[in-house]
Amino acid sequence: MADTAPDAITLLKNDHREVESLFKQFEEASGTAAKRKIAEKISAELIIHTRIENEHFYPACEGKVDEADLKEAYVEHDAANLLIAEILEAGKDDDFYEAKVKVLKEEIEHHVKEEERWLTGIFSQAKRHGVDMDALGATLADAKARIEQEIAKDGPEVHLAALKKTKVATA
Numbered sequence: 001m002a003d004t005a006p007d008a009i010t011l012l013k014n015d016h017r018e019v020e021s022l023f024k025q026f027e028e029a030s031g032t033a034a035k036r037k038i039a040e041k042i043s044a045e046l047i048i049h050t051r052i053e054n055e056h057f058y059p060a061c062e063g064k065v066d067e068a069d070l071k072e073a074y075v076e077h078d079a080a081n082l083l084i085a086e087i088l089e090a091g092k093d094d095d096f097y098e099a100k101v102k103v104l105k106e107e108i109e110h111h112v113k114e115e116e117r118w119l120t121g122i123f124s125q126a127k128r129h130g131v132d133m134d135a136l137g138a139t140l141a142d143a144k145a146r147i148e149q150e151i152a153k154d155g156p157e158v159h160l161a162a163l164k165k166t167k168v169a170t171a
């Protein structure tokens, strides 16, 4: 895995593009069943992504990235996770389902901009201050594969309890 894994920033940016494409598919899909299937995929991708950032990427950024920026990013992950839990638990005729997915998309767009912003974003700061993106890329790829297996086996709902337990409140 370590030999072939992309560096951490490439891996995380690839995830961002994948989720953007899924949100677009959601908007273009018609029919409740099709939309729910895509929303479940979006949820799974975001669960994996926020976990590998919370557990590996952000900790590696401690002391290298402005502390206020990192704190804000953790809170944004928590907010997104609460919405993801609502989407996963939504009943069959939730009138707010599409609105929830739309708000999640807007939250993620904002968050991704703050990670990727040229020079001042979290990724730029981390790289400039010497975070080893090659080593971290291998760690992220391993963690991602592990969580993907969990979700493939039991569905994204396996993470529901953890999604509602915000990192910031429990830190």
Ligand SMILES: [Fe+2]
Binding pocket: 012, 016, 049, 053, 112, 115
């Ligand atoms: Fe990210």
Ligand SMILES: [Fe+2]
Binding pocket: 050, 053, 073, 077, 111, 115
């Ligand atoms: Fe993030």
